[in-house]
Amino acid sequence: MRVDRKIKASYEHAIDNLDKKEENEQLSEDEFLERANLRSDLQDLLKMEEINWKQKSRVKELQEGQSNTKYFHRVANMRNWHNSLSCLAIDGQVVRDGNVIREHISKFYAELYKENVLLRPKLNGLLQYDSLDHSQRDLIEWDFDEEEVIKALRALDGDKSPGPDGFPMLVYKCFWHIFKVDAMAVI
Known part of the structure; x- marks a missing residue:
């Protein structure tokens, strides 16, 4: 099944409009549910498109004996593109430099999981047990x-x-x- 670009674009546009509206005011419960449904439907469309590409890649791969075609490489790299992080908003600024993004994420999680030494309880002799004979x-x-x-x-x-x-x-x-x-x- 081929996913129509216009349908996909209409879902993305509707989601984008609701996201922009949320930046200025709080969404109603109906709008919030509508956006969740749109996102779910879009995700389903994208999943169907991915399955379609995988099936096409298998057929073409078999027909061409796994030759290195542009089409096959595009399908093979689709997952990497889907999972990539090309930009990140850091302190209100959109950053596209991979090293800066990597460093910011590393610092964020280092700070998040840093042990707070001040909150560590101290026993200071409160627990004293008798030794076994x-x-x-x-x-x-x-x-x-x-x-x-x-x-x-x-x-x-x-x-x-x-x-x-x-x-x-x-x-x-x-x-x-x-x-x-x-x-x-x-x-």
């Missing part, structure tokens, strides 16, 4: 026995998402007698 430490470091593992296994829900090995917990519950030796060796 040797018997408590030994209790924590004690090896698991098979009964504890079986008890923990039965407490788990069996039909949740699979683990890193791809098996849900239900497999281990049902076939514990098979996995027991290997599992206990790892634990």
Whole structure:
């Protein structure tokens, strides 16, 4: 499907008019919704146009055996053009220099994610915990026995998402007698 340039231009013109109106006054709720719908419709048109170009590029690519034609390069570079940032308004001035834009964006995000040291809470001895004695430490470091593992296994829900090995917990519950030796060796 070929997207008519006049239709696309009419959408862009209507959106532009509403954007200009918003600069001078607040848009009504209907105008705001109209602009959102226009943008959505325009996006759909652009998507259809992109699909059309991709399909054409595939056909032509097959017919010409992927030769380096002007048409093929234009289609291949369309995404880069779509995603490029050619200008940016910085302090009310439109800047087109890529290095200045890159530097401004870098500074903006560096400032945005800069850690505010003044807001970092300080504990200053507010939290004081008693240390564990040797018997408590030994209790924590004690090896698991098979009964504890079986008890923990039965407490788990069996039909949740699979683990890193791809098996849900239900497999281990049902076939514990098979996995027991290997599992206990790892634990």
